[in-house]
């Protein structure tokens with residue numbers, strides 16, 4: 380990822396998808412083409428889905444309990460999260476993160492957060508299946524390549540992000556691609572930017588919309604298919620204090636291969652083959668980008 384020459388560009392309007400039954404689709408005929416090329420699109424939050432519990436977690440997880448009503452959301456900076464291979468991380472950026480696998484949500488989160496994340500998980504799976512279909516991955520291969528996302532045997536986790544405005548760091552979150560197939564993001568304010576060619580373009584996210592990212596596993600899988608999916612390079616720039624809106628909050632649901640799995644790729648002949656172990660791929664990536672690989676994986 381060499382973006383030293385990248386300049387700030389104009390805002391980018393991502394294609395807006397819609398969710399019907401358990402599929403994601405676009406009204407515009409070139410919607411999928413655009414979304415797969417950019418590796419990102421927007422998805423309206425279903426009318427009956429309340430995102431507040433997620434934001435409440437973002438605004439509390441790093442604080443110590445104080446006997447108040449938010450205690451159920453607090454105390455995660457110091458907690459061990461022994462069941463999780465992820466947990467709390469103070470990154471070198473403005474962001475501090477809590478990452479918990481879906482199989483452990485019931486151990487660490489209040490009920491309203493679990494309910495919200497489970498709905499997001501269903502929606503993420505629908506979006507993943509629709510992306511696989513749109514890029515021409517035959518349905519018979521979905522379970523193999525995802526490790527059984529439909530059977531909940533793939534790897535799914537939430538990332539809870541607290542961007543500490545005013546903390547003197549170079550980035551809100553440094554430029555990166557997500558490693559898995561897909562990430563669905565909800566944020567309480569703007570700040571998400573996409574590298575489009577040589578330009579960093581702020582994405583204008585309308586109220587009550589998710590940003591959906593496609594990641595490395597999707598890019599590797601579809602690289603030689605006629606409708607290849609790109610892994611979107613994205614970042615959040617730092618924000619100085621004091622800012623009118625205070626700290627930025629976002630939370631995501633991620634789906635990717637398990638660390639003990641292979642990444643797969645279709646050859647130019649259309650035949651599915653093994654590409655590289657996902658753990659080896661992830662370790663190599665973290666070395667290239669100069670960050671620590673998760674110590675418990």
Ligand SMILES: O=C(O)CCC(=O)C(=O)O
Pocket residue numbers: 538540552557562564566570571613615628629631
């Ligand atoms: O906060 C955002 O908008 C992006 C978060 C992100 O890129 C991530 O958690 O991987």
Ligand SMILES: [Fe+2]
Pocket residue numbers: 555556557562613
């Ligand atoms: Fe990301």
